[in-house]
Amino acid sequence: MDYQNGNYTEDLITSTSISDEEKLPLPYLFRAYDEMPKLEQKALQLAKGKVLDVGCGAGSHSLYLQDQGFTVMAIDISKGAVEVAKQRGVIHTELKDVLDETETFDTILLLMNGTGIFQQLSQIATYLKHLKSLLNANGQILVDSSDIRYMYEEDDEGFWIDANADYYGELDYFLSYKGVDETPIKWLYLDFDTLKKACETAGLKCDLVMEGEHFDYLGQLF
Numbered sequence: 001m002d003y004q005n006g007n008y009t010e011d012l013i014t015s016t017s018i019s020d021e022e023k024l025p026l027p028y029l030f031r032a033y034d035e036m037p038k039l040e041q042k043a044l045q046l047a048k049g050k051v052l053d054v055g056c057g058a059g060s061h062s063l064y065l066q067d068q069g070f071t072v073m074a075i076d077i078s079k080g081a082v083e084v085a086k087q088r089g090v091i092h093t094e095l096k097d098v099l100d101e102t103e104t105f106d107t108i109l110l111l112m113n114g115t116g117i118f119q120q121l122s123q124i125a126t127y128l129k130h131l132k133s134l135l136n137a138n139g140q141i142l143v144d145s146s147d148i149r150y151m152y153e154e155d156d157e158g159f160w161i162d163a164n165a166d167y168y169g170e171l172d173y174f175l176s177y178k179g180v181d182e183t184p185i186k187w188l189y190l191d192f193d194t195l196k197k198a199c200e201t202a203g204l205k206c207d208l209v210m211e212g213e214h215f216d217y218l219g220q221l222f
């Protein structure tokens, strides 16, 4: 909201249970199509029909598709995000948890590590089953994530992943802004094979559309 209101003075600070603090520049959340990663551009190119943008944030993807003539519903559980998306011109936007969505769509977008919303491996089935129920015939879910195995890499090219621990993509995610800490959340990074297996169990097909430059990928579920 600060950025939207012209009060941009500092960035968000993020960190995770396995990584140090990093800045998340506020302008990134307001990115135009040309500034988006290739995976996101590809997802937008594949959009068809009526679109649901899950976790729309400031609404950048919704705005682009709306400008292309698509009917888009943008939802987020953040009141501020929904307000900003509205102010930026997203026509249909609602404060809503995706698990409370009941309409059906031709394209469902989950972008900027879209699997994060599932939070934990144990919850994937619940989310996939629900997302599947929101698809029209021939509908698709476009989701991006990363295989973060590289974050555990050691100098000698070995790994220190604890085989007895939970899935290595399950992280605690910390966020702060202007010295105020947000309540930590669980955030799930999924490697493609794990996503594909979970999709098969949920009765969804899962294609690898594109790989990014850093262990990231775009998946198409249908």
Ligand SMILES: C[S@@+](CC[C@H](N)C(=O)[O-])C[C@H]1O[C@@H](n2cnc3c(N)ncnc32)[C@H](O)[C@@H]1O
Pocket (backbone or CB within 6 Å): 028, 029, 054, 055, 056, 057, 058, 059, 060, 075, 076, 077, 078, 081, 096, 097, 098, 099, 111, 112, 113, 117
């Ligand atoms: C990493 S941000 C991505 C924002 C936006 N898609 C973008 O690419 O700039 C994830 C967003 O998902 C929202 N979110 C998290 N859990 C959600 C849920 N269960 N239903 C809807 N939105 C959710 C968060 O509030 C946040 O705005």
